[in-house]
Amino acid sequence: QKEVEQDPGPLSVPEGAIVSLNCTYSNSAFQYFMWYRQYSRKGPELLMYTYSSGNKEDGRFTAQVDKSSKYISLFIRDSQPSDSATYLCALMAGGGADGLTFGKGTHLIIQP
């Protein structure tokens, strides 16, 4: 069983729709949860950063962490064509000894 599972997609939705992206994980030591966005031929950029369980909102983006279910989500409201990219979840245990563990990413396409 992989440590972090993420559906690779592609996920195609019309402009303006609410997008839900998810990851599941198996290692209960993970305490830090992040979402990165990666455009083609670019490095990932940090979108959301959450410590432990709960919700965090930043503009059109909301990150949710449910540690009891080992499930994390990223919601995008009022999706725009510029949101088309690959979204990667990244998790880290306390202390960061093993660096970040990334999901393989979900390729998102927002249709105009």
Place this chain on the structure above:
Amino acid sequence: KAGVTQTPRYLIKTRGQQVTLSCSPISGHRSVSWYQQTPGQGLQFLFEYFSETQRNKGNFPGRFSGRQFSNSRSEMNVSTLELGDSALYLCASSWGRGVGNEKLFFGSGTQLSVL
């Protein structure tokens, strides 16, 4: 503020050769991490350097090595290249280590092709 700079952007090498990749972190950042990204395996942690010392290492063979200089710039080296080493190599910098310092800022990567 300049971002993380990686050079070169593209490299083509043949099997058996060695390669050195360079990374300049964001000014003031002291930690540099390296990741390998492939379509099959996704992003995988190679190693992390802080204050010129390797702090953590991922599950990669000894052909992969790195170093960090006193100005926080970092290089990684891959010796005896194999076809499977073809990948995008990403460098990421962060301010430091420990709680609150986990936010990584990535460069655009070096795309290595091994023929």
